Amino acid sequence: MNPETLRLLDPKALSRAESLGMNARFLVEGYMAGNHRSPYHGFAIEFAQHREYSPGDDVRHLDWKVLARTERYCIKQYEQETNFVAHLIVDRSESMRFASADVSKWHYAKMMAACIAYLTLQQRDAVALGLCSETLEVYLPRSDSRAQLFKILSHLAAAEPDGHTRLGTVLGDLARQLKRKGIVVVISDFLDEADDALLSGIEHLRFLGHEVIAFQILDPMEIHFEVSGLVEFVGMENLPNLKTRPAEIRASYLKEFERHTQWLKQTLTKHQCHFTQIDTSEPFEEVLATYVAFRNQGLGL
Numbered sequence: 379m380n381p382e383t384l385r386l387l388d389p390k391a392l393s394r395a396e397s398l399g400m401n402a403r404f405l406v407e408g409y410m411a412g413n414h415r416s417p418y419h420g421f422a423i424e425f426a427q428h429r430e431y432s433p434g435d436d437v438r439h440l441d442w443k444v445l446a447r448t449e450r451y452c453i454k455q456y457e458q459e460t461n462f463v464a465h466l467i468v469d470r471s472e473s474m475r476f477a478s479a480d481v482s483k484w485h486y487a488k489m490m491a492a493c494i495a496y497l498t499l500q501q502r503d504a505v506a507l508g509l510c511s512e513t514l515e516v517y518l519p520r521s522d523s524r525a526q527l528f529k530i531l532s533h534l535a536a537a538e539p540d541g542h543t544r545l546g547t548v549l550g551d552l553a554r555q556l557k558r559k560g561i562v563v564v565i566s567d568f569l570d571e572a573d574d575a576l577l578s579g580i581e582h583l584r585f586l587g588h589e590v591i592a593f594q595i596l597d598p599m600e601i602h603f604e605v606s607g608l609v610e611f612v613g614m615e616n617l618p619n620l621k622t623r624p625a626e627i628r629a630s631y632l633k634e635f636e637r638h639t640q641w642l643k644q645t646l647t648k649h650q651c652h653f654t655q656i657d658t659s660e661p662f663e664e665v666l667a668t669y670v671a672f673r674n675q676g677l678g679l
Contacts, residue, residue, distance in 0.1 A: 428452040462560055463504045463520045466491045467548065468534070469566030471511040475539040478599040479659065486658045487565045487595050488534045493666055494563060495530045499523075507533055510548040511541030543567075546575025553582040561589045568594045568642055580649055590651040594642065598659045600635070603628050 428441060431451035444452045468491050474484040495505045499522060506520035507530045516537070518529055545566060552562065562583055570576055583590050599605060639655065646653040656665055 428454060461503045461522060463506060463558065464494065464498045465506045465508065465520070465552070465556070465560055465562045466494060466530075467508045467510060467514075467552065467562060467564045467566075469511070469543060469545065469564075469568075470509045470515075470537050470539050471541050471543040471566075472539050473543060473567055473569050474595070476597055476600070477658070478597050481658045483567055483595045483597055483658055484539050486656070486662065487593075489662055490565050490593055490595070490656075490666070491534060491563075492531055495527055497670070499527055505530065508548075508552065509533065509537050510545070511539075512544040512547065514548050514551055543570040544575070545570045546577070546579040549576070549579025550582050553579065553586055553588070556586070556588065559587040561591065563591045563593070565593045565595060567596055567600075568592070569638075573641060577645055580645065580651065584649045584651070590646070590649070592642075592646055592651060592653045594639075594653070594655045596655065596657060598657050601657055603631050603635075 428444065429452065431440065431453050439453050441452045441454050444450060468487055470484070474482070474487060476483055477485075491507070495507070498505045502522055504520040504522040505526055507516070507518040508514050509516040516533060518526075518533060521529075543566070545564070545568065549562075549564070568576075580590060643653050654665075654669055
């Protein structure tokens with residue numbers, strides 16, 4: 379494993395968050411026995427409901443008490459415990475390259491994806507990885523094998539930011555491809571001008587029953603815009619360079635930034651998605667551990 383791959387697994391983050399685990403918030407369909415409830419009823423541990431006996435049913439699951447009381451043959455059904463599948467969608471568009479300090483948004487996003495993959499596989503759930511900009515350029519199919527972690531890390535380590543942000547298109551295409559309900563974790567700066575397309579992609583995933591988690595990774599300069607003097611901003615994603623005095627445009631920038639952030643929060647909240655905005659200057663291990671604790675405790679999972 380090369381040094382860049384090893385750097386993605388932050389040991390402090392993993393040690394603090396691993397014990398907390400991650401549970402599925404909604405009922406999800408799994409493809410093998412595991413730790414999460416399925417919307418499909420089988421014969422497992424936890425009773426769900428009765429249904430009328432049909433020829434060919436296993437008589438071991440007859441409810442003899444109901445038969446004695448009502449003279450009706452009923453089968454006991456149970457909630458099957460299953461895995462969830464976490465689909466990690468990581469934005470590798472050119473804007474993710476930006477860094478005003480030591481850590482770029484891209485490296486922070488890769489660390490987040492690597493650690494979520496590790497935690498998920500540790501609890502025997504399945505992970506898939508998608509890398510995207512304008513389209514879903516790389517998609518590593520789901521697996522719960524330990525070897526999946528090395529494949530995910532290799533893809534993350536090899537990728538470089540490039541291209542335009544088209545998250546709405548990517549999420550819409552993904553929704554059409556996924557056959558089973560699961561968790562879609564989107565890691566991006568969400569600096570996408572196509573708000574209508576993004577809304578449509580989110581609505582499509584939620585309509586199909588997927589849980590959506592959004593991590594917005596931002597550089598502190600993007601959040602606070604505390605820059606002085608005469609500065610030339612280098613355009614990304616085919617935008618032109620701009621030379622200006624930031625103090626003169628700070629108020630209008632922050633107003634537009636706040637508008638977009640509020641729209642994103644409200645849109646995701648409305649559709650019962652979870653939204654977390656992350657400043658890359660924040661200690662990574664605290665961000666991950668706090669968020670996983672919030673999911674397990676704050677939501678009663």
